[in-house]
Amino acid sequence: MIEHNTLYIDGEWVAPSGGDSITVIEAATGEVIGSVPSGDAADAERAIAAARKAFEGWSQVPIAERADVVSAIAAGLREREDELARIMSQEVGTILAISVRVQVGLAASVFETIAEAARELPTEERIGNSIVIRVPVGVVGAITPWNYPLYQLAAKVGPALAAGCTVVVKPSSVAPLSNFILADIIDGLGLPAGVFNLVSGPGALIGEMLSSHPEVDMVSITGSTGAGVRVSEAAAPTVKKVALELGGKSAFLIVEGADLDAAIANAVRGCFVNNGQTCSATTRLIVPNEIIDEVEVRVAAMVNAMTVGNPLDPEVDLGPVASAAQHKVVSDYIEIGMTEGTLIAGGPGRPDGLNAGYFVKPTVFSRLSPKARIVQEEIFGPVLAIVGYDGLDQGIEFANDSEFGLSGAVFAADIPTAVSVAKRLRTGQVSVNGGRFNAKAPFGGFKTSGIGRELGHHGLMEYFEMLSLQFPSSDDFPSSDDFGSTV
Secondary structure: OEEOOOEEEOOEEEOOOOOOEEEEEOOOOOOEEEEEEOOOHHHHHHHHHHHHHHHHHHHOOOHHHHHHHHHHHHHHHHHOHHHHHHHHHHHHOOOHHHHHHHHHHHHHHHHHHHHHHHHHOOOEEEEOOEEEEEEEOOEEEEEOOOOOOOHHHHHHHHHHHHHOOEEEEEOOOOOOHHHHHHHHHHHOOOOOOOOEEEOOOOHHHHHHHHHHOOOOOEEEEEOOHHHHHHHHHHHHHHOOEEEEEOOOOOEEEEOOOOOHHHHHHHHHHHHHHHHHOOOOOOOEEEEEHHHHHHHHHHHHHHHHOOOEOOOOOOOOOEOOOOOHHHHHHHHHHHHHHHHHOEEEEOOOOOOOOOOOOOOOOOEEEEOOOOOOHHHHOOOOOOEEEEEEEOOHHHHHHHHHOOOEEOOEEEEOOOHHHHHHHHOOOOOOOOEEOOOOOOOOOOEOOEEOOEEOOEOHHHHHHOOEEEEEEEOOOHHHOOOHHHHOOOO
């Protein structure tokens, strides 16, 4: 059992105002593995007040020193890699190898690349008779999800701290344990009190307060589109800055003439990573009708060969989904798929021998209408939908036929062809012929997939405001040294 009885507020581990707690369940067994406090309105108020009080001082710390802090957080995560990876495999169901490489490794990489971006950031821009400088937004409320609980936190806390903002984090109630380890790492760095605060608790209360509170200057959430809409509504009366990284139903478009071995391997990996619990997962496979039979055979062979089981077992390819609620959602969609398409792998029910925990079979449906529910709606589980197309223009049309626009992929016979197709997709990022994720490139979506960008210098810039200083003429400009090194 991993039991946390305190919250991290104003530079200290403090008792919550109430006595309620949140139980953490192991995805593979359904058994209790830990608990964290269920904070209330008074706890959120204390954290926000601490962040507000700390902002003036932290914003004036030289940016190079703030970048060093962000780098130190990354180093702390890497030192506790084994502990963190195991916890997130238990909480989320991520297989251990992916927990090490992505849940922990990518989170540490984000802190490192943000620190690098901060050190490279120009301190000013001179335009005509004006000097434009960057100033931190202020107090940031960060609302993080359960599927990548540490990486998504890094994508918010890293740039916020580097920019000179102070932070209040509200972690997911499904997978909060890694966030408490991060708070412990930050506590060991001796930051000024109030710069970083962690309040676990119900999203309907803590998330709502962070979104609506007049002393919070920006709120950043990763979650469902519905959650993002609610945050936007709550934030609107105070006209605060809002960053939304929301849902997805991303398309993997195979162009005629592509290398099918490579394309299908990438498509299956892109759909089933983290057991399908990835907002940018390519869960729609759009293929030419001329080759759909061959695609089905190859996809079915790959998916049926997957070993499903406890994510801590190194021989396992796919773990469970994260919670009982998510298990029901995914299972219900599989039942819907049985009425909408042709089942070619997996299907309803649990995998053989896995009667405890939240396991579902990795499932593939084909011969689907592009308007089918399992094609249009985000399932957030190991379910792939195959749609056939006639002619490339129709394939692009089907790929763009979604309320979402977070990610996507194109696989063609050559890079120029793939690029010409990728440029026609209405989505925030596109993998070109198996291109890999880049933690320095901007990540975010079109349409209902969100507002703003995370990662790299683009993500860092979200946490600044622009201040224009107007002078009588450029002859009156002060020396750049007069601006110091805080921006």
